[in-house]
Structures are given as structure tokens and as C-alpha cells.
Amino acid sequence: xxxxxxxxxxxxxxxxxxxxxxxxxxxxxxxxxxxxxxxxxxxxxxxxxxxxxxxxxxxxxxxxxxxxxxxxxxxxxxxxxxxxxxxxxxxxxxxxxxxxxxxxxxxxxxxxxxxxxxxxxxxxxxxxxxxxxxxxxxxxxxxxxxxxxxxxxxxxxxxxxxxxxxxxxxxxxxxxxxxxxxxxxxxxxxxxxxxxxxxxxxxxxxxxxxxxxxxxxxxxxxxxxxxxxxxxxxxxxxxxxxxxxxxxxxxxxxxxxxxxxxxxxxxxxxxxxxxxxxxxxxxxxxxxxxxxxxxxxxxxxxxxxxxxxxxxxxxxxxxxxxxxxxxxxxxxxxxxxxxxxxxxxxxxxxxxxxxxxxxxxxxxxxxxxxxxxxxxxxxxxxxxxxxxxxxxxxxxxxxxxxxxxxxxxxxxxxxxxxxxxxxxxxxxxxxxxxxxxxxxxxxxxxxxxxxxxxxxxxxxxxxxxxxxxxxxxxxxxxxxxxxxxxxxxxxxxxxxxxxxxxxxxxxxxxxxxxxxxxxxxxxxxx
Amino acid sequence: xxxxxxxxxxxxxxxxxxxxxxxxxxxxxxxxxxxxxxxxxxxxxxxxxxxxxxxxxxxxxxxxxxxxxxxxxxxxxxxxxxxxxxxxxxxxxxxxxxxxxxxxxxxxxxxxxxxxxxxxxxxxxxxxxxxxxxxxxxxxxxxxxxxxxxxxxxxxxxxxxxxxxxxxxxxxxxxxxxxxxxxxxxxxxxxxxxxxxxxxxxxxxxxxxxxxxxxxxxxxxxxxxxxxxxxxxxxxxxxxxxxxxxxxxxxxxxxxxxxxxxxxxxxxxxxxxxxxxxxxxxxxxxxxxxxxxxxxxxxxxxxxxxxxxxxxxxxxxxxx
Numbered sequence: 099x100x101x102x103x104x105x106x107x108x109x110x111x112x113x114x115x116x117x118x119x120x121x122x123x124x125x126x127x128x129x130x131x132x133x134x135x136x137x138x139x140x141x142x143x144x145x146x147x148x149x150x151x152x153x154x155x156x157x158x159x160x161x162x163x164x165x166x167x168x169x170x171x172x173x174x175x176x177x178x179x180x181x182x183x184x185x186x187x188x189x190x191x192x193x194x195x196x197x198x199x200x201x202x203x204x205x206x207x208x209x210x211x212x213x214x215x216x217x218x219x220x221x222x223x224x225x226x227x228x229x230x231x232x233x234x235x236x237x238x239x240x241x242x243x244x245x246x247x248x249x250x251x252x253x254x255x256x257x258x259x260x261x262x263x264x265x266x267x268x269x270x271x272x273x274x275x276x277x278x279x280x281x282x283x284x285x286x287x288x289x290x291x292x293x294x295x296x297x298x299x300x301x302x303x304x305x306x307x308x309x310x311x312x313x314x315x316x317x318x319x320x321x322x323x324x325x326x327x328x329x330x331x332x333x334x335x336x337x338x339x340x341x342x343x344x345x346x347x348x349x350x351x352x353x354x355x356x357x358x359x360x361x362x363x364x365x366x367x368x369x370x371x372x373x374x375x376x377x378x379x380x381x382x383x384x385x386x387x388x389x390x391x392x393x394x395x396x397x398x399x400x401x402x403x404x405x406x407x408x409x410x411x412x413x414x415x416x417x418x419x420x421x422x423x424x425x426x427x428x429x430x431x432x433x434x435x436x437x438x439x440x441x442x443x444x445x446x447x448x449x450x451x452x453x454x455x456x457x458x459x460x461x462x463x464x465x466x467x468x469x470x471x472x473x474x475x476x477x478x479x480x481x482x483x484x485x486x487x488x489x490x491x492x493x494x495x496x497x498x499x500x501x502x503x504x505x506x507x508x509x510x511x512x513x514x515x516x517x518x519x520x521x522x523x524x525x526x527x528x529x530x531x532x533x534x535x536x537x538x539x540x541x542x543x544x545x546x547x548x549x550x551x552x553x554x555x556x557x558x559x560x561x562x563x564x565x566x567x568x569x570x571x572x573x574x575x576x577x578x579x580x581x582x583x584x585x586x587x588x589x590x591x592x593x594x595x596x597x598x599x600x601x602x603x604x605x606x607x608x609x610x611x612x613x614x615x616x617x618x619x620x621x622x623x624x
Numbered sequence: 625x626x627x628x629x630x631x632x633x634x635x636x637x638x639x640x641x642x643x644x645x646x647x648x649x650x651x652x653x654x655x656x657x658x659x660x661x662x663x664x665x666x667x668x669x670x671x672x673x674x675x676x677x678x679x680x681x682x683x684x685x686x687x688x689x690x691x692x693x694x695x696x697x698x699x700x701x702x703x704x705x706x707x708x709x710x711x712x713x714x715x716x717x718x719x720x721x722x723x724x725x726x727x728x729x730x731x732x733x734x735x736x737x738x739x740x741x742x743x744x745x746x747x748x749x750x751x752x753x754x755x756x757x758x759x760x761x762x763x764x765x766x767x768x769x770x771x772x773x774x775x776x777x778x779x780x781x782x783x784x785x786x787x788x789x790x791x792x793x794x795x796x797x798x799x800x801x802x803x804x805x806x807x808x809x810x811x812x813x814x815x816x817x818x819x820x821x822x823x824x825x826x827x828x829x830x831x832x833x834x835x836x837x838x839x840x841x842x843x844x845x846x847x848x849x850x851x852x853x854x855x856x857x858x859x860x861x862x863x864x865x866x867x868x869x870x871x872x873x874x875x876x877x878x879x880x881x882x883x884x885x886x887x888x889x890x891x892x893x894x895x896x897x898x899x900x901x902x903x904x905x906x907x908x909x910x911x912x913x914x915x916x917x918x919x920x921x922x923x924x925x926x927x928x929x930x931x932x933x934x935x936x937x938x939x940x941x942x943x944x
Contacts, residue, residue, distance in 0.1 A: 143894075151763065153730065292753070294738065445734040446763045450756040455685065462892035469886035474879050481875065483632040514823055517887055517895055521830060521902070524883025528837070528876040535872040542639065561844045568785055568840065569833035572778040576829050579774035581767065584822045591830070623630045 100552055100611045110608050113600065114495055120502035136505045141512035142286060142449065143583050144463070146456035148293035150285040151278065151447035152261070152300060158441045159253050160192060160246055167227065168194050170214060171239055178210035193240040195232075207237050215239065250281065253440040258283055261443075263436035264299050283443070291452040295429075303398050303442050304433035306350025308381070311392045311404060315341040330394070332401045334421045340401050342394045347384045352377025356434035358427035367422035369431045370415065378414025386410035395420075397430075449582070463516035470520045471497075478527055482534050484623045485610065489530035492606040496526050499597040500590070509593065512586030522594030528565070529602035532558040538624040547622045548614065555607055562603060566595050636878070637871040645866050645914050646859050646922060652915025660804050663811025672814055675821030676757060678771065680726025680764035682736050683757050689750040691717045700747030704739050719754070730760030771825040778829055779803070782836050790843055793929065797920035798839045801912050805835050805905065812904045818897040827898045831905030834880060838873060838913040845869050846921065850929060858926055862918050877910040 102110075123135045142149050164187050171194055175182055181199040188195050198207045208231055215227035226245040230238050258275055261283055265273045274286040285300070287293060317329040317339040329339040355372040373381055384393070385407050395403045395418055403420035422430070451459075475493065478486035500519060504511055537554030545553065570592060577588035676683055688697075694711055697720065701709045712721045722740055727733040737758045744751045759767075779799060787795035809828055813820055845865040853861060884906065887899035 153762075294741075297734075444731045445758075446730040446760040448734070448737065448756065448758045450753070452752075452754040455755045458892060459894070462890055462895065465890045466886040466895070469890065470883040473882040473885070477879055477882055479629070480634045481632050481636060484630045486632070487629055513892075513894060514826060514898070517891065517898060520883050520887060521880065524880040525834070525837070525876075527879050531872050531875040531879070532841070535869075535875070538871075539868070557848075561841055564789055564840045564844065565837035568782050568836040571781040571785060572829045572833040572836075575774045575778045575781065576826055579770040579777075580822060580826070581770075582822075584826050587823075587826045624632070 100548060100555070100607070100614065102608055102611055107608060110604055114499070114605065117495065117499035117502040120506055121498050124501060124505060136508065138501065138505050138511050139508050140460075141510045141515065141583060141586050142288065142456075143451050143513050144456050144460050144511065145288055146291055146451050146453040147286065147288040148290045148296070148451075149447075149449040149582065150287070150293060150297065150300070150445055152283045152285065152443040153446045154250075154254055154257055154281045154283070155442045155444065156250050156253075156281050159250050160241070161189060162441075163241055163246065163249060164189060164192065164194060167239060167241065170218075171196060171211060174210055174214040175207065178206070180206045180210055182207065188238075191238075191240065192243070192246065193238045196237045196239070197235065198237070201235055204231060204235065204237065211237060211239055254281060254283070256440050257443065260437050260439055261285065261300055264432060265296070267432040267436060268296060268299065270296070282446070291450060293448065293450060297445055297448075299429060299433065300443055301445065302433060303439045304350075304430075304436070305398055305438040306353070306434060307346045307396045308348040308384070309342040309345065309394045309396055310347060310384070310388060311394050312341040312343055313391070317341050330396060330399055330401050332404070333397075340394060340404060342396065342401070347393070348373070348377055348380045350434060350438060352380070353434055356431040358422075358424070358431040361417075361419065364419075366419055367424055367427040368417050368419040369422070369427050369434065370417050371431075371434060373414040373416075375414070378412075381414060381416065382410060382412045386412075459513045463513055467516055467520050471523060474523055474527060478530070482531070482624075484613070485530070485534045485537070488609045488613065489527055489534070489602070489606055491609060492530065492601040493523060493526060495605055496594075496597050496601040497523065499601060500594055503593045503597060504590070507593075509589045510586050511590070512583035514583045515586035515590040518587040518590030519594065522591055522598065525569070526594070526598040526602050529558070529562045529598060530606055532561055533603075533606070534624065537622065541622055541624055547619055550622060551610060551614065555603075559603070562599075566599060570595050636874045639871075641867045641870055642863075643867060643870075644863050646863050646919065648915060649919035649922065652911075653919055656804055656808075656912065656916050659811065660807040663807045663814070666811050666814040667807075670814065672810065672820040673817045674768075675819035675824070676723075676726075676759050676764065677821040678764055678768040680733065680759050680761040682722075682724040682726075682733060682740065684722045684737070684740055684744075685714060685754040685756075686720055686722065686744055687752045687754055688718050688720065688744075688748045692720045693748070694720075697722075697744070697747050700743045701740065704743035704746075706736065706739060706743065709740065726759070726761040726764065728761075730762055733758055733760045767822060771822060774825060775806075775828065775832075778832060782832070786836075786840070786843075790847060791925075791929070793921055793924040794843050794847075796924060797917050798836060798843070800920055801839065801917040802832050802835055804916060805831065805908050805912050808908050809901060809905055812901065816900065818901065823894065823898050824901060827901040827905070830902060831909055834906060835909030835912065838876070838909055839917045841869055841872060842866060842913050842918060843921070846918075858929060859922060862922055866914055866918060873910060873913065877906055881906050 120136070124138055168185065168187060172185060175196070180203050183197040183199045186195050196207060196211070198204050208229060211229045215225070215229050218226040226242060228240050228242060230240070232238055254277060258277060262275050265275065265285070270287050270290060272288055276284050278284045287296065290296065312327050315324060315327060317323070323329050323341060326344055327341050328344050330342055332338045332340055352374050353371050354374045357370050359368055359370050360366065361368050389407050389409060392404050392406045394401045403418050475490045478490050480486070482489065500522065533554050536558045537550050540550035540553045573588045573591045577585055577592065580588055692713070698711055701707070701722070706724060709722050709724045712723070713719070714721045724736055724740065727736055737756060741753060779802060782802065783795050783799045786798050806828060809831055813824065818824070842865060845868055846862060849861050849865050856864070881903060884899050884902040887895050888903060891899050
């Protein structure tokens with residue numbers, strides 16, 4: 099145990115040197131941006147910032163899919179010439195129910211729908227729909243669960259992309275966006291201590307559609323809207339509603355660009371947009387056919403503007419004006435550029451730490467760390483003498499290697515993480531205490547110095563492995579099931595065990611071996 | 625001068641102690657049973673003081689310009705329909721903490737954050753929000769389940785590991801002791817009204833890790849001595865093992881205690897609770913190795929562990 103080959107010695111010192119090299123960047127700022135200079139990544143609880151956990155509304159994905167299915171069923175039956183008595187949604191069972199006009203039509207309806215279902219394939223290739231006749235004489239078109247799950251998974255992916263684009267537009271530096279579980283998106287915004295504007299930006303679906311207005315209906319007259327129409331509220335005019343055709347004439351998905359600007363004549367804030375070729379074509383056709391009639395620009399089921407078409411708009415460029423301020427015009431343009439969310443997002447968890455609280459946390463963590471470190475070092479020196487001081491050198495190396503690991507892996511250091519570092523240091527010396535006590539025991543039993551050290555290390559080894567393995571297991575569990583700052587704790591303890599196993603056993607052993615070779619003492623100072 | 629650094633200047637435990645710990649085994653088990661039972665009673669009544677991680681709700685820390693006028697702020701919050709909000713001083717007189725229970729839906733909890741902010745601005749213009757946390761009821765319920773799952777699985781993993789490395793008597797002894805340790809920590813949390821949140825789960829896991837560590841050291845020595853002294857009665861053998869490792873046990877407890885102490889004193893609101901639980905756990909974990917885990921091993925192994933050795937000295941289980 100106490101003999102080291104030259105190669106092994108070089109390796110151990112090499113690892114230590116590497117640790118020093120990789121932890122040094124934390125002491126000074128980067129000399130040049132191109133250098134691979136990695137600082138510790140501080141958690142939001144230390145550097146200040148906002149954390150948002152957004153939940154996607156899966157039900158609305160299912161609901162939209164059911165709505166689409168209902169439309170396809172209607173169209174299919176219309177083309178097939180088989181009439182139906184009623185057509186209804188059954189959201190509790192993810193299905194659409196069709197009652198044929200005559201019981202004799204059942205087979206024909208079922209056949210037509212089965213043919214339609216064969217053509218629908220969900221992302222991932224699973225069959226989307228299944229068609230079956232019910233004992234009640236109805237035909238059920240059921241959305242398959244795997245297909246719905248595939249759709250939900252696609253929706254969350256798309257939402258993440260859109261959230262990313264929206265955040266990029268706000269100029270937040272270094273935002274982190276990640277999926278959490280099946281239907282959640284975690285967003286971290288370093289340095290943002292007032293996340294309200296961002297919450298508003300992310301909370302909007304921003305689905306833009308263009309509809310023609312049904313001038314024959316007056317929503318104020320009461321009664322339900324006629325089939326094919328809907329009454330929508332008007333932005334900036336509480337209580338007022340407009341009757342618009344449900345049919346979407348042009349969809350905001352066909353936008354390629356949107357910019358906030360000021361109208362040169364009125365000075366009002368407007369949003370200028372550009373369609374892609376498909377959108378431009380559709381927009382051109384609609385405006386050409388409806389000159390002189392008003393149309394509605396609808397955002398998330400609210401009419402934001404209802405201008406009259408003065409002339410055909412053929413270039414694919416248009417303008418939305420509607421009581422905007424500079425901020426709201428900029429935000430709308432940003433939302434339109436980024437695209438609509440496939441489903442609404444709700445904030446289910448938020449943490450905001452202002453810069454002062456972050457600075458307080460860093461101060462509290464650093465003071466505790468410094469005081470604890472000094473206490474442990476003094477204790478080891480006083481109670482174990484030379485071997486205690488050698489363990490202290492190993493302890494300093496432990497701290498350096500831990501910093502290097504955290505920096506290189508870009509693991510996040512949180513306030514509980516700092517507590518984890520301190521506890522790691524407290525526990526790390528346990529290995530040295532075990533070894534030193536064992537050497538002391540062997541010496542008392544009359545062993546010669548070298549033999550005592552040899553046996554001390556050998557005997558203590560198994561115990562050290564056992565005790566560290568159990569701690570490691572507990573914290574791996576915590577890492578898997580924990581979130582946020584607590585994960586930071588689990589990370590530092592886990593990495594701490596790795597560096598402890600190296601410094602407290604190998605490195606400390608090498609130091610003791612070198613000391614023995616240099617001095618050749620007749621008795622050990624234990 | 626060099627001598628001071630070369631030789632130990634202090635000694636924690638005298639060499640060759642011969643304390644007969646196993647004599648106190650019934651007393652130790654009794655005290656532990658009483659403490660754990662009352663902790664379980666406390667767990668049901670009055671129960672843990674759940675933090676917002678596990679209960680859901682809103683906590684906002686704010687700084688008002690000048691001294692905070694509590695009745696004025698309370699009136700403003702009530703006017704905003706937030707009558708259930710609690711107000712608390714936070715260190716200096718211009719700092720307040722507003723807390724609110726989780727609302728019926730997650731969206732409503734989110735909206736409450738904004739309403740509190742607006743109400744504060746209205747009551748005391750210029751108020752700055754220092755920090756906010758808001759957790760919807762659905763998320764907090766999930767976090768609670770995950771926290772318990774982490775605790776349960778850790779215990780299971782420790783059981784399996786010790787069972788692999790030692791005989792089953794050791795594993796049962798360790799895990800029973802760990803569960804007893806954990807109940808006492810929970811009792812401590814109830815009495816001190818320290819908030820039970822995710823950080824506290826981390827603290828309890830750390831205590832468990834530390835306590836296991838301590839038991840493993842004693843058990844390791846018991847196992848070694850089982851091979852070394854073939855005819856020594858188990859009771860004396862366990863006493864011998866505890867005495868042999870006593871110096872190490874006290875040494876390590878002291879260093880971990882010293883490391884956790886500054887956290888309790890200077891760690892600030894979020895860490896001091898964690899650190900006090902740690903300090904409590906270190907004391908409990910260390911004493912339970914000697915007074916609980918070892919007696920359990922004695923009861924379970926009195927006949928098995930020793931009889932085997934006497935009947936036919938089986939080959940020592942080799943260490944990995």
C-alpha cells in the first residue's frame with residue numbers, strides 16, 4: 099500500500115495539477131472570450147433570477163384533435179352521401195359519436211368512416227382512429243391513446259421551440275429551457291427579477307386568424323349565433339361583440355415576419371406583417387373578393403381589429419392597428435414572429451430571487467464554508483498531529499478538485515449545494531480519521547512504522563468504501579427525485595464523494611509515503 | 625514548534641477504553657422507543673409545519689420604503705380580496721414577508737402573485753419585491769410524493785447494500801435503527817416548528833447517510849472481530865468493537881458537527897433549519913449506533929452469528 103511506482107505518482111500529481119488548473123478560472127475572469135474558461139455555474143438562488151415551471155394544457159390538445167376529427171367525419175359523410183341524424187363529441191372517452199339517419203345506414207356509415215380512418219396516421223406511425231359500431235346503434239370514432247400521446251409529445255416539443263423563440267426575442271441573456279416530465283416546461287431566466295412581462299408573453303397562445311364578418315347578424319340582439327358563426331369579444335371595448343364567420347380565411351401560421359412600427363400618417367403604433375406565398379395567395383383572393391366589407395383580425399378568440407377592405411391586398415403584406423402602445427405592438431410582433439403555441443401554458447411554479455437576496459445567500463454560504471473549513475482543519479491538526487496536517491493538505495486538494503469537477507461539468511451550485519460542500523469536507527476527513535485511528539491501533543499493538551501504515555490503510559479501506567457507497571446511494575435517489583436547489587445539494591455531495599475517495603485515500607497515502615521515505619522515522623507521531 | 629505540528633496535542637478518547645455499553649442496551653432501547661413513539665404522536669398531532677414546496681402557496685419578500693405599516697398593508701391586501709394572506713416581519717423593520725395558501729387552481733395561485741404585488745404598490749408606493757415563490761397545489765402534491773419516494777427508496781437501497789455486504793442481521797439492525805433515527809428527526813421538526821420542505825428531505829437523507837456510515841464502521845469491526853476471536857461471547861465482542869472504534873466515532877461526529885455548526889449560525893433563514901436538523905441528526909445517529917444498532921445485532925445474532933462460529937469455524941467471508 100505504501101509503495102508507489104513513478105508512473106502512479108505522476109498520475110496522482112497530474113490529477114491534482116489538472117484540478118488546480120480547472121478550478122483557477124473561478125478566481126479570475128476570463129482573459130479572452132475564446133479560451134475554454136469555465137466558471138462555476140451559480141444557481142438562480144445565488145445569482146438572482148427567475149424560475150418558471152409551465153404546464154401545457156393536454157386536454158386542449160385532445161379537444162382540438164377531437165374537433166378536427168368531428169370535422170373530418172362531417173366532410174366524409176357528406177362526400178359519401180350517407181346522412182346522419184346527429185354528430186356529437188364524447189370527450190370523456192376521446193371519441194366522436196355518429197347516429198345514422200336510418201338504422202339501415204349503419205354499415206355504410208361505418209364503412210365510409212373506416213376508409214377515412216385508414217388514411218389518418220399520427221406522428222410516429224400509430225393508427226390515429228378506430229371505428230366501431232355501438233349496441234346503441236351509433237358509430238364511434240375513437241382517438242387512440244398512443245396517437246394522442248404522440249400528439250401531446252409533439253405539442254410539448256413544439257411549445258418548447260416556440261417558448262425558446264419568444265424568449266430569444268425578449269433579449270434575456272442565457273435563458274435555459276427544458277422539458278420536465280410529460281407536459282411541463284422549465285424555464286430559467288438568470289438576472290430577471292421581475293418576470294411579469296415574460297409570464298405574459300409565455301402565457302399567450304398567440305393564435306392569429308383572419309375571418310370575414312357576418313354583417314347580417316347583430317350579436318347585441320341576443321340569442322345564440324347562427325350555425326357557422328361565432329360571437330367574439332372586441333379588445334379595448336368591453337361588452338362589445340362581433341359576429342364573425344367561424345371559417346378561418348387565413349391563418350397566422352402563414353406569417354413569415356412581423357414588425358412593430360408607427361403609421362406614418364397617424365403616428366399610431368401598428369404591427370406590420372408579411373405572409374408566405376400560400377398566405378399571400380389566400381389573403382389576395384379574400385381581399386379581392388370582399389372589397390368594401392369588413393374583416394376581423396382575431397388573436398386568441400378576441401377581435402383585435404376589424405378594418406374595412408379598401409382594395410385587394412396582393413403583395414402579401416398587411417398592417418394591424420388596434421390601440422397599441424409601443425410595448426404592446428412590440429410584444430405582439432414578437433409573438434407573431436415566434437408562432438402560436440399548440441396549447442395554452444399555465445405557470446404552476448415560480449421562484450424569483452432578487453439580486454440582494456442572491457448576494458445575501460452567497461455571503462451566508464461563503465462565511466459558513468470558511469468558518470466550517472477552518473474548524474475542521476484546526477481539529478484535525480490538534481487531534482492527529484502530522485497525519486492530521488497531511489489530511490488537511492488532502493482536504494484542501496479535495497475542495498480544489500470538487501470546484502474543478504463542478505466547473506467542468508457545469509453543474510449548478512446552489513445554496514444547499516454550498517452546504518453540501520461543507521458537509522462533504524466534514525465527512526471527507528472521516529476517511530483520514532479511520533486510517534489514522536487504525537494506524538494508531540496497529541502502532542499500539544507494536545507494529546513497526548511502515549507495517550502499521552500499511553495495515554492501517556489496508557484495513558480502513560473496506561470501511562471507507564462501504565460508508566461512502568451508502569451515502570452515494572442516498573444522494574443519487576435525491577438527485578433523481580429532487581428538483582432545483584436540492585438537486586444542487588445532491589450533486590455536490592455525489593461529486594464530493596468521488597473527489598474524497600481520491601484525495602483522502604490515494605493522495606493522502608502518497609503524501610504519507612513520501613514523508614516516510616524522506617524521514618524514515620523510528621516511531622510514528624500518532 | 626515543529627513538535628506542535630508533528631504530534632497530536634489533544635486526545636478525544638483515552639486509549640483502550642473498556643466501557644460495557646451492552647449493559648445499557650435495555651435503557652437505550654427504552655429511551656429510543658419512548659422518543660420515537662412520542663415523535664410519531666407529534667407527527668399526527670400537531671403535525672409537521674409543511675413549507676410551500678409541499679403545501680403549495682405564495683411567499684413574497686418585499687421591502688417597503690420606510691418602516692412597514694402592517695395594519696395598512698393588511699387592509700390593502702384584504703381590499704384586494706387576499707384576506708387570508710399572512711404578514712410577518714423579516715429582520716429589519718422595512719422588510720416584510722407575505723404568505724398565502726395555495727389557491728383552488730394553479731392559474732389562480734399564479735394570478736395571486738400579481739395581485740399581491742399590485743396591492744403592495746398601492747398601499748406603499750415604491751415597495752420593492754425582493755423574492756417570490758409560488759407553487760401550485762398540483763405541483764406541491766407531486767413534490768411531496770417524490771420527496772417521500774426518495775426517502776423510501778434510499779432506505780431500501782441502504783438495506784440491500786448492507787445485506788449484500790454483511791449478513792442479514794446487520795442489515796435489519798441498521799435499517800430498523802435508521803427508521804428510529806428518522807422518526808426522532810421528524811419529532812424534532814414538529815417541536816421546533818422548522819418548516820418541512822425539500823431541503824429538509826435532503827437533510828434527513830444526509831442524516832441517514834451519516835448514520836449508516838457510522839453503523840457500517842461499527843459493524844465492520846464486529847465482523848472483523850468475529851473472525852479474530854472465535855470463542856468470545858457476542859456481547860463482549862460487540863462491546864470490544866464499539867470501544868475499539870470509539871475514538872473514530874467521536875472524531876468523525878465532531879468534525880461533521882463542526883462543519884454543520886457554522887451553517888446553523890450564519891447560514892441564513894434557508895439553511896439554518898437544515899443545519900439544526902443536521903446537528904440533531906449527528907447526535908442521534910452517533911448514539912443510535914452504540915445503543916440501538918448494536919443491541920439489535922446482539923438480540924438477532926446472539927445464537928446465529930456465534931453458534932455457527934463455534935460449531936464449525938467456517939471460512940471467513942472474504943472482503944470484496
